[in-house]
Amino acid sequence: MIREVLKMGDERLLAKAKPVEKFDTEEMRSLLADMHDTMEHLNGAGLAAPQIGVGLRVVVFGVKGNPRYPDAEDVPYTVLINPLVEPLSDEMEEGWEGCLSVPGLRGIVPRYSRLRYRGFDAAGNPIDRIAEGFHARVVQHECDHLDGILYPMRVRDFTRFGFIEALFPNQEIHDD
Ligand code: NI
Numbered sequence: 001m002i003r004e005v006l007k008m009g010d011e012r013l014l015a016k017a018k019p020v021e022k023f024d025t026e027e028m029r030s031l032l033a034d035m036h037d038t039m040e041h042l043n044g045a046g047l048a049a050p051q052i053g054v055g056l057r058v059v060v061f062g063v064k065g066n067p068r069y070p071d072a073e074d075v076p077y078t079v080l081i082n083p084l085v086e087p088l089s090d091e092m093e094e095g096w097e098g099c100l101s102v103p104g105l106r107g108i109v110p111r112y113s114r115l116r117y118r119g120f121d122a123a124g125n126p127i128d129r130i131a132e133g134f135h136a137r138v139v140q141h142e143c144d145h146l147d148g149i150l151y152p153m154r155v156r157d158f159t160r161f162g163f164i165e166a167l168f169p170n171q172e173i174h175d176d
Contacts, residue, residue, distance in 0.1 A: 002041045003034050003052040005100045013101055014148040017055045019082050023124030032079055032122055035060045043068045044100045046138050048145030051101050057082045059142035072134045083119035083143050087112035095137055097151045107161035109154045111137045
């Protein structure tokens with residue numbers, strides 16, 4: 001079921017989400033199906049459970065020919081529960097980000113270039129991956145949602161933060 005995505009300003013987006021204790025329940029299956037449907041419907045690169053008003057440490061992400069991020073490399077569709085993110089070096093890189101909770105806007109956000117992430121899939125099996133580039137960026141963005149952090153809070157240079165149609169007048173990037 002496609003769910004409503006909360007918008008920045010809603011205090012539920014600022015709360016710290018709680019760890020999942022039981023995997024593979026009917027409730028969890030239905031949450032994951034809703035997150036998948038909602039993200040797909042809105043062409044999101046990822047979605048965190050708090051964005052649909054569920055305060056649990058669950059994120060989904062994946063990119064394949066996404067019209068909201070035409071230049072991004074593919075990222076496999078992933079369900080990641082109770083994630084742990086560990087940067088593998090101090091190196092950071094800047095890149096454009098948007099968020100379904102902040103529609104119509106884009107900003108340049110510094111993120112760690114390379115990281116290891118761990119967590120569990122829908123069935124409770126462990127996930128342990130190394131990621132870089134856009135994949136690493138998406139993981140950091142989605143996991144930030146679990147701690148109540150939205151990407152505009154990480155923008156340092158507000159000369160590169162604004163409305164999509166003003167920033168990229170010659171590109172077809174739709175956000176809704
Ligand atoms: Ni987001």
